Amino acid sequence: MSRAEGRPNQYAQPAPEPKQAPALDPSPAPKPEPEPPTGREPHPASVTGRDPHPADPPTLHRAPVPVPVSAPVPAPVPVPVSAPVPAPVRVPSPMWTLGLFRDELVTTFRRWRTIALLGVLAAVPILIGVAVKVETSGGSSAGGGGGEGPAFIAQITNNGLFLVFTGLAATLPFFLPMAIGVIAGDAIAGEANAGTLRYLLVAPAGRTRLLLTKYATTMTFCLVATLVVAVSAFAVGALLFPLGELTTISGTRITFAEGLGRALLIALVVAASLTGVAALGLFVSTLTNSGIAAMATTVGLLITVQILDQIPQLHALQPYFFSHYWLSFADLMRDPVYWDELVRNLELQALYAAVFGTAAWARFTTKDITA
C-alpha cells in the first residue's frame, strides 16, 4: 500500500517514500523500518510501520526454524493464506479498546469549553467564601443577618471546612447538573453535528463501545466537577476561615480529620447523585443531531423537574424525580449518619442510569447515522 515504486510522484514534497516516514518520525516507537529500504517486496504493513507481529503472521508461526525453505510453501494455516490481504491479521489486544476512552478523556478535558465549565464551578465557592467573609468582617455572624442561605452557611465562619458542604449544596441544584447536561448532551449529538460520528463509527469504534466510552467520560466529568468544587471550597475555606474540630448537625463534635473524611464522602455522594442526569443527557443526545438542542433539552428538563419538585400537589410523583433526594448528602453530617435518604438517592440514580442508559443504547445501536 504505501509502496512507492512506480509513483510518478506528485508527492515530491509531501511523502516521497514511505521508507522515509519512520525516519522523519520523531516517535520513539521502534519500527521495522530498516527493512523497507532493502527493496524487497515490502510488506505493506511493514512500511506503514505497523506492528510486526500482526504483519506477517501466517508464515512465521509454522516456520520457526526451518528457515526460508518454507517460503512458497502452502501455508501454515490454509485459510488465512489465501487471503489477498495486505495486512492479513491484526491481533488486537483487549486493552487497546480502552484507547478510545483515554483519548475521549484527554479530548474532553482539553476543550476550552470544559475548562470554562470547571472554572465557573470553582468560582462558586470562592464567591460564597468571599461574601461570607465580607459580611461577617464587621463582627456579626453569617446566619444572623443573612436569612436563609445554602446549607451550613452559618457555620463557615467557625470552620472553613463547612465551605465545602456549602459549596456543594449551592452548586448541586443547578451549576453541577447544568455542566453535566452540557457534557452529556453534547456527547453523541455534538459528534453527529460535526460529522465526526460517522468517522468514529467506521473506524470502527463500535456503537456500544462508543456509548459506554461517552458515558464513562461523562461520569468522570461528574466526579472531576464535584471535586473541583470541593477542592476550591476547601482551599478558600482554609484561606479565609479557621479550621479545626467541627460540630455535626446532631450537635456532636468530630475531629477535623474525620470531618475531612466526611467531606470527601459527601463529594463522592454528590458525584453519584449526578449519574441520573448524565444518563438522561446521554439519552437525549442520541435523539438528535444537534448538540445545542441536546444540551438545551437536558438543561430544560433539569429545571422543569426541579420546579415540579416544589409543587405540593405532585407529592406522589416527587420521590421519582432524579433531584428529589439530592440534598440528602447533608445526612452524612449527622452523627450517627442517617442513611435512609442517602440510600434512596443512590437507588434512584441507579434506576435512572439503568433506564436511560438502556434507552440510549437501544436508540443508538439501531439509529441510522445520516449526519
Next chain:
Amino acid sequence: MEELSADEPDPAQDAGVPVPTGRTGGARTEPARAPGSASAASAEDAVIATRALTKRYRGGQLAVDGLDLTVPAGSVFGFLGPNGSGKTTTIRMLMGLIEPTSGTASVLGRPMPRSARTVLPHVGALIEGPALYGFLSGRDNLLRYDAADPTADPRTRRTRVETALERVGLSAAAGKKARAYSLGMKQRLGLAAALLQPRRLLVLDEPTNGLDPQGMREIRSLVRELASDGTTVFLSSHLLDEIEQVCTHAAVMAQGRLVVQGPVADLAAGARGRLVVNTPDTGDAARILKEQGVTDLVVTDTGVSAEAPERELAELNTALVMAGVRVRGFGVERASLEDAFVALTGEGFDVAG
C-alpha cells in the same frame, strides 16, 4: 473473508515468534502467496456485493431501490450518479451506518452491518467530505480516529499517523488546529484518516472535492498507487473524466436504481461516437449528409455533427467533397463516459469539471 477468520493462529505466533526472523520469513513467502490469493479472490466473491439492497427512509422516500452491485477485488470502481440518486445512502449502508430496509450487503465477504467490527478495520473511508474536530490539531484528529479503532496498535500509532500525514502532504500543517484548515487541507486530512492502516478496501466519496488541480492529480496518482498495491478502491465522483482516467470499473445510479455497471471501457463503448464534419459550408454539408441517410444532424457554427453511421465513412467524405463542400475536418469523436452517462440517465449531469 478468509483473512478475517485467520484471527485464531495469531495469538500463538504473536506470543512466541522472534520478530526479526518472522519478518524475513514473511517477506519471502509473501510473493509466493500473492498470485494464488489474487486468483482465489477474483474467482471468489467480490469485495462489495449487494443483493436487492433497498433503503426506504421513514418519510417513505425510496432512496435506494433493489441495488445489485458487484465490485470486483482489485478494481478501481467508479460510482456515478446525479445528486440524490442514492450513492451516499448506498455507501452508508455498506459502511454499516444505515440499516437497509431490505436486501443484503456484504463487504469483504462479510455481511454488513452485522460484521462491521471485523470488516471495517480493513476499510478506509471518506464519506461525504471530511469531518474534523476543529479544536484539535490535524495530528490529534488522526490520533483520535486511530484510537477509535480497537484493532489499531497504540504502540505504532504515532508512526502511522505521521506516515499518513506525509502521504497526503500535510506534515507541515499537522500541528495547526483543524478549524484553520482550508477545505483542501481538510480533504487531505480525511484521506489521511482513511490511510492510517493498510486497507483492503478504500471507499472514497468525492475525494477530490475542494482540491486544486495539483491536489486532484496527487489524489489520482495516490489512488492508482493504492490500486497497484492490490487495494480495491470504491470511488464516487462527479468528475466523469476523473472516473475515466482512474477507474477500471464503474456503475451508474439514477433515482435509486442501478442503471449499469461494468468495466469502464465497455461502458464508454456502449455509447456510439459522433461524426463531426468541420466545414464552413454547413448548409450544404447537412443536406448532403441527410441525403446519405445520416441521422441526428446538428448544425453548429463550425460544422455539422451527426450520429456516426455504421457504413464506410470514406464514402460519406467523398460525397461531401464531390458536392463541393469544403471539408476542413472529418472524423468520429470517441464517445466519452459522459456521453454514455447522459445516454444512460437520460438527463443532464452536474459535471463539475
